[in-house]
Amino acid sequence: MKTKRCTNSSCRREFKLETLVCPHCGKQYPRANAGLDKNKHYAEILTYCGPSKLSTIKVIRKHTGLGLKDAKTLVDYTPSLIGKRFRASQAEALKAEIRAAGGDAMIVPASRGTKGVFVLPKKAG
Numbered sequence: 103m104k105t106k107r108c109t110n111s112s113c114r115r116e117f118k119l120e121t122l123v124c125p126h127c128g129k130q131y132p133r134a135n136a137g138l139d140k141n142k143h144y145a146e147i148l149t150y151c152g153p154s155k156l157s158t159i160k161v162i163r164k165h166t167g168l169g170l171k172d173a174k175t176l177v178d179y180t181p182s183l184i185g186k187r188f189r190a191s192q193a194e195a196l197k198a199e200i201r202a203a204g205g206d207a208m209i210v211p212a213s214r215g216t217k218g219v220f221v222l223p224k225k226a227g
């Protein structure tokens with residue numbers, strides 16, 4: 103069962119990832135995909151790598167298929183573009199897993215520019 107840790111500093115207890123209200127302290131976690139159009143694509147930006155870079159790297163690799171080196175580079179250079187063609191549900195799942203790993207991410211329209219965000223250089227060939 104996947105869990106996340108409550109961000110309420112006086113709580114910090116774990117609960118089920120899909121729960122929208124912390125059962126311990128009552129802090130609300132609004133469903134983050136409210137407002138996302140499931141027919142559109144979204145870019146996702148890693149804004150914080152979290153205390154365990156390795157956990158965040160694993161989540162990124164799972165969702166992008168990136169190699170270890172590329173995933174590590176994204177984690178090392180936050181804010182960084184994880185990908186720009188995620189379906190809404192996948193973008194949400196990725197964000198939730200990054201948060202569960204202790205990091206944070208931001209979902210933005212795929213059409214948005216990537217100014218100020220690190221982007222992996224394109225591979226030759």
Ligand SMILES: [Zn+2]
Binds near residue numbers: 109110113115126129
């Ligand atoms: Zn709580």
